[in-house]
Amino acid sequence: MNTALTASGILTKRENSMKIYEASTAPNARRVRMFLAEKNVDMEYVQLDIAAGENLNSENRAKNPTTKIPFLELDDGTCIGETLAICRYFEETVSDNPLMGRTPLEKAQVEMWQRRVEFYFMMQVGMCFQHSTGYFKDRMTPVPEYGAVAGKAATKYLDDLNAQLADSKYLVGDYFSIADINLICALDFARVVKIKMSDEHTHLLRWYQDVSARPSAKA
């Protein structure tokens, strides 16, 4: 990325570069890439081999103690972890295409749907993945019974999402937002654990086709 914050908070061209450390197939990494694509932010992405534990080494742990990806490194070395915190940074510094709401009420509604997607769907999918597959069993204790419970909860929440989209183009009315980005990234990742929309989810399927067709969905 060839832009950086000046003291006035305006993004300008400069030679040093911000970086995002990520793993391209991880759903949280895609959330950030899609968010930045919607805002036309060009970024340098550095791949970490999370299966081999590259995110756990001392250099990366010093930058981001949780060891989760993605994380953002600013030009001065300041690091920001957590998907939503990275998105918040660019929402505040790049005025193009606000994705977290334009009025106080809309900002609250976006936060509400962002979190509903996250807690009742994406996180359940993630728990199903981690606890059912044992993918990270070297660094956590998988409980397969809980993985199955989480997977069922995620599948059940698809009905609620379908209901919300019955009268609404996007999760928050006609306004495409970070909540929609979260949902499509979570839905695509959910296929790994065989959690899928059914033919009865007509509104969700219509929404899925629409959002999948955005250029940012390929980011």
Place this chain on the structure above:
Amino acid sequence: MNTALTASGILTKRENSMKIYEASTAPNARRVRMFLAEKNVDMEYVQLDIAAGENLNSENRAKNPTTKIPFLELDDGTCIGETLAICRYFEETVSDNPLMGRTPLEKAQVEMWQRRVEFYFMMQVGMCFQHSTGYFKDRMTPVPEYGAVAGKAATKYLDDLNAQLADSKYLVGDYFSIADINLICALDFARVVKIKMSDEHTHLLRWYQDVSARPSAKA
């Protein structure tokens, strides 16, 4: 509460009233009360008996389909669920005492710490509570083995929080924020499942005493 949004987005006195539906002992309810106390927002709180399932009845489900508390009802009947979405609404409409950051970088850092507290501590405490105690066993499937895993993860994360507070008055430097509110509410709730700071957590204990002494902590 005797204030409401005008079309210009400014809070003004009026006769109708917003309400927050909650259960006073729930940690998420306290997060919102403490947030509003810090911002000097007077609010009407309506108690729901969640043990008896009052949040699950059709009237409340229509207002907030997730059935979680707290949720906010605006004067025009619009409802906002999710703790952070309620806080966001008041952060955007009440300019006193910003608690979600004052600059782009600080907003990102607050979001980062808010989410770290939430995902790596509060949520683990909540999972430990729900899966170990069976408190909500009529409406979910407790997996006690997972409750124990979550409790251990929460306890382990206290070391990381203590480390962050070694050189920092609050979680984000000298700036008291919603991240600190989340942490104290989670820490106090954690005692229910016997997750406590140890004498070795000297920085966290210093922070805890400081934040507990704020008038808002009694909200």
